[in-house]
Amino acid sequence: MSTSHHTQLIKSEAKRLGFMSCGISKAEFLEEEAPRLEKWLKEGKQGEMQYLENHFDKRLDPTLLVPGAKSVVSVLLNYFPSETQRGDSYKISKYAYGRDYHFVIKDKLKSLLHFIHDEIGEVHGRAFVDSAPVLDKTWAARSGLGWMGKHTNLLTKQVGSFYFIAELIIDLELDYDTPVTDHCGSCTACIDACPTQAIVEPYVVDGSKCISYLTIELKNEIPNEFSGEMDDWMFGCDVCQDVCPWNRFSKSHSEPLFNPKPELLKYSKKEWEEITKATFNEIFRKSAVKRTKYEGLKRNIQFLKEE
Template sequence: MDIKSKRTKLIKTEAKRLGFLSCGISKAEFLEEEAPRLEQWLNNNMHGEMGYMENHFDKRLDPTKLVEGSKSVISLLLNYFPEKTQIKNTFKVSKYAYGQDYHHVIKSKLRLLQEFISEEIGEVDGRAFVDSAPVLDKAWAAKSGLGWMGKHSNLLTQQVGSFYFIAELIVDLELEYDSPVTDHCGTCTACIDACPTEAIVEPYVVDGSKCISYFTIELKNEIPTSVQGQFDDWIFGCDVCQDVCPWNKFSKPHREPLFDPHPDLLSITKKDWEEITEDVFKRVFQKSAVKRTKFSGLKRNIEFLKK
C-alpha cells in the first residue's frame, strides 16, 4: 500500500469512528461543470434575497482560492434522521433542526479529525467547512462519490437516502481520489409532483426563492400573500421533497445524542404553537438551528399559517 492509500485509509477509518456516515475524497480543483449552472441560477434570481449567494463566485468554484495550496477536498456526511417525529396535525419543523445546531456538532467532529490528521500524518494545512462559507457542499460530495444530485437538488445515496448533513475539510495533502456514482432517480418525479410551492421548476433545478425553507428561514420581510395556503403547516424549513423520495425508505435513525430533540418539541400541538411565548421558545430551541429565525420570525411564520 503506497503512502497516499495508507493516509486515505487512515482518514476514512477515523471519520467512521467519529460517527460520520461516510467519507469521500476528491481533487481540489476548479468545478468546471458547476460554473454555468451556478451562473444561470443566479442570473435567474433563484436565490431571492439571499444576496450572499452572489458573493465569492470564484471561491465557490475553486477550493484553492479558499485554502491556498490545497490538494484535496474531504467530504463527510453525518446522519440526522430522527427516531421519532412530531405529532400529527401540528405545525412542522424540519427534521435537521430537531436537535442541537448542526454547525457546532459537526465543527467539533471536524476539529477532532483535523487533530488526528496532524498527529498521524504530520502538519497539514487545511480548513473545516460546515455550510458557512462559499463551498458547494453537494457538488463536492457528488464528485467524491458519496451520492448523486437528486431531482430535488439534494444529494442522494443508494440504500441511505438524503437525511444527512454535508461538511468538508479542504487540505494541502495529496490523497487517493474517489469517483462519482451514477444517477439513480430514473423516471421518478415524486419530489417535483409533491413540492407545495412548485419550487422544483425542472428536474435538478430548485428556485430557491419559491422554497418553503426560504420563506420560513431566509426571508426577513413579510411572506408574500401569493403563497398563502401553500405551506403544508411548515413553520421552519420543509422536508416534503425528502419525505416523498423513495430512497428515503432506507433512512435509519442517527446515533448522535446531540441531535435528539428537546423532549417537548415532538408533542407541541397547533394550539401550543399559536400561544408560544418567548420563554418557551428559548427553552425548547436554546441550542437548535431554529434560533436563526428568532422568536419574532417564528411568530411571523405561525401567524402566516393561521390566516
C-alpha cells in the same frame, strides 16, 4: 506513508467519529458548475439570499479558500430521527430537531484535522460546515458519496438523503473517489409533491419559492401568493425528501445531540401559536431554529394560522 495509507487513516477516523461516510475528491476548479451557478443567480433564483452572489470565484475554486489545497474530504452525518412531531402540529424540518448541526459537525471535523496532524504531520486545512462559499453537495457527489437528485439534494443508495454534508479542504494529496451514477430514473415524486412548485424542472430549484427559504431566509413578510401552499411548515420543509423512494432506507441517527426536546414532539398547533419568547429560548437553545429568531417563527405561525 503512502497516499493510500493516508486515505485509509482519514476514512477510518471519520467513521470512528460517527460520520456515516467519507469520500475524497481532487481540489480543483469546478468547471461544469460555473455556468450553471451563474445562470441560476442571473435568473434570481436565490431570492433575497444575496450572500450567494458573493465570492463567486471562491465557490468554484477551493484553492482560493485554502492555498495549496490538494484534496476535499467530504463527510456525511445522519440526522434522521427515531420519532417525529405529532400529526396535528406545525412542522419543523427534521434537521433542526436537536442541537445546531454547525457546532456538532465542526467539533467532529476539528477532531479529524487534529488526528491528521498527529498521525500524518504538518497538513494545512480548514473545516467547512455551511459557513463559507463551498458547494457542499457538488463536492460530496464528486467524492462518490451520492448523486444529485431532481430536488437538488444529495441522494445515496441504502441511505437516502437525511444527512448533513461538510468537508475538510486540505493541502495533502490523497486517493480520489469517483462519482456514482444517477439513480432517479423517471421518478418525479419530489417535483409532483413540492407544495409551492419550487422544483421548476428536474435538478433546478427556484430558491425564492422554497418553503425552507420562505420560513428561514426571507426576512420580509411571506408573499400572499403562498397562502394555502405552506403545508403547515413553520421552519424548513422536508416534503421533497419525505416522498423520495430512496428515503425508505433511512435509519435513525445515533447522535444524542440531535435528539429533540420533548416539547418539540408533543406540542399541538395551539401550543405553538401561544409560544412565549422564554419558551422559545428554552426549547430551541443551541438549535438551528434560532436562525429565524422568535419573531420569525411567530411570523411563520401567524401566516399558517391565517391560511
